Every structure is written in structure tokens, then in C-alpha cells.
Amino acid sequence: xxxxxxxxxxxxxxxxxxxxxxxxxxxxxxxxxxxxxxxxxxxxxxxxxxxxxxxxxxxxxxxxxxxxxxxxxxxxxxxxxxxxxxxxxxxxxxxxxxxxxxxxxxxxxxxxxxxxxxxxxxxxxxxxxxxxxxxxxxxxxxxxxxxxxxxxxxxxxxxxxxxxxxxxxxxxxxxxxxxxxxxxxxxxxxxxxxxxxxxxxxxx
Numbered sequence: 085x086x087x088x089x090x091x092x093x094x095x096x097x098x099x100x101x102x103x104x105x106x107x108x109x110x111x112x113x114x115x116x117x118x119x120x121x122x123x124x125x126x127x128x129x130x131x132x133x134x135x136x137x138x139x140x141x142x143x144x145x146x147x148x149x150x151x152x153x154x155x156x157x158x159x160x161x162x163x164x165x166x167x168x169x170x171x172x173x174x175x176x177x178x179x180x181x182x183x184x185x186x187x188x189x190x191x192x193x194x195x196x197x198x199x200x201x202x203x204x205x206x207x208x209x210x211x212x213x214x215x216x217x218x219x220x221x222x223x224x225x226x227x228x229x230x231x232x233x234x235x236x237x238x239x240x241x242x243x244x245x246x247x248x249x250x251x252x253x254x255x256x257x258x259x260x261x262x263x264x265x266x267x268x269x270x271x272x273x274x275x276x277x278x279x280x281x282x283x284x285x286x287x288x
Contacts, residue, residue, distance in 0.1 A: 130241045133261035135234050137190075138222035140203045145221070147234075147261065153184045154285040155257035156273075157238065159192040159226050159248060161199035162209050166252040170214035172273035176282070177218040183286050184259070187218035190234075194227045195250050242266040254278065258285045 133148045156176075161167060177187045191206050193199040199206065203223060210216035224232040226239075226248045238255050239247055242263050249268060256265040256278070265281045272278070 128241060129237070130263040131261045132234060132237050132257060132263070135237065137188075137224075137232070137234055140207055140220050140222060142203075142222055150186060150188075150257075151261055152259050153186050154180075154259060154282060155255075156185075156187045156278075156282070157234070157255045157257060158187065158189050158273075159224075159235075159251055159253060160189045160220075161192060161195065161251040162201060162206060163198040164195070164251040166250070166269050169252050169273055170210060170216055173218065174214060174216055176274050176279065180282060180286065181218075185282060185286060188221060189216075189218060190221045190226075190232075191223040192226050192248075192251065193223065194225055194248075198251060199223065238263060238266075256281050256285065259288065 133151055136144050136146050139145050156173075158173065160170070173187055173189070177185070189210075191199045191201075191203075201209065203220075206223070207220055210220060224235070226232065226235040231239075235248065239245060242255060243266065252269040254267040254271065254273065255263055256267075258264045264285055265278075267278055
């Protein structure tokens with residue numbers, strides 16, 4: 085009887101310990117999930133180098149690959165009053181690309197349904213209409229619950245902060261991957277206001 089009682093006590097303690105271990109593992113998994121969410125969306129930093137995006141062929145592109153270059157990140161659309169800015173974007177790209185400047189263009193359909201096309205249709209439009217040679221990326225959302233992690237980072241940590249107002253807003257990123265400036269849609273890509281920032285950051 086004593087032997088049976090000791091055996092039962094031993095088994096109960098093993099089960100109790102196992103239960104504690106399982107609970108701890110679940111808690112750790114939940115913590116890791118929350119940390120993962122924080123790292124991709126609500127991190128309070130101007131730096132974007134830890135993020136990745138998808139190109140038009142839906143291949144992953146690490147933004148850390150652009151460290152050492154000055155970037156302009158812009159949300160674009162094919163049927164917008166500002167669509168003609170593609171011409172100015174291409175002009176400054178050709179002017180500064182050999183000095184370490186890149187334009188990363190992200191098609192977006194959040195404003196008036198002005199970018200309804202597929203990636204292939206967008207690419208064909210940009211190349212045939214405006215002879216675009218800078219990189220175009222996968223169509224994304226810049227507003228709402230589906231806002232891309234990149235645009236969460238840009239809009240929450242820029243000066244001024246806040247949601248994108250319309251197509252063709254522009255962010256300048258310095259060589260370290262930090263957001264350096266933000267320009268509204270109406271500011272032309274080749275304007276002195278933007279060019280002066282590009283030249284300043286390239287020279288550093």
C-alpha cells in the first residue's frame with residue numbers, strides 16, 4: 085500500500101511539472117509572436133533597413149541591400165492627376181543614379197481606384213508611356229488595416245507623421261536607411277525643394 089501511494093505521488097508530480105512546462109512554452113510562443121508583430125509594424129524608428137518588400141515578380145527584396153544609397157520611396161498610380169510625375173521621376177533617376185540614388189516606386193490603389201491594373205499592366209504602362217527604368221514593386225496598401233509594414237514605418241516616424249494623403253507622396257531615405265524628408269504629392273520630383281535634399285544626402 086505504501087509503495088502504491090509513493091508511485092501515485094511520483095506520477096502526479098511528473099504530470100504537474102509537465103503541465104507547467106507546456107504552459108511556459110505556450111507563453112513564450114505568444115511573446116515571440118507579439119515581438120514579431122512589433123518588429124514589423126509599430127517600431128518607433130526612422131530606419132527601414134530591417135524590412136523587406138516584394139518586387140513586381142513577387143520576389144523578396146531586403147531594404148538593407150540599399151544601405152549606402154540615397155532613396156526616394158513613392159506611392160504611384162497610373163490614372164491620377166499626378167501620374168505625369170513619372171516623367172520627372174525618371175529624369176532625376178537618370179541624373180543621380182550613378183551617384184548612388186535609387187527610386188523605389190510602389191503602385192497603390194487606395195486613392196480613387198486610380199491604380200486598378202495588375203503588376204504586368206502597370207509595368208507595361210510605365211515603360212511604354214514614360215520609359216520608366218527605376219524599380220517598380222508589388223502593388224501594396226498604404227492605408228488601413230492592410231497597410232504595408234514599410235508604410236507603417238514611414239508614416240509613423242516621418243516629419244510630419246500621419247497617413248499618406250494621395251498618390252505620389254515622396255520620402256527621402258539617407259544612406260543609413262533613415263527617413264530624412266517627406267514631400268506631399270504636389271511637390272514635383274525635379275523641384276529644387278527635393279533635389280537639394282537628394283544632393284545633400286548624396287554628398288554625405
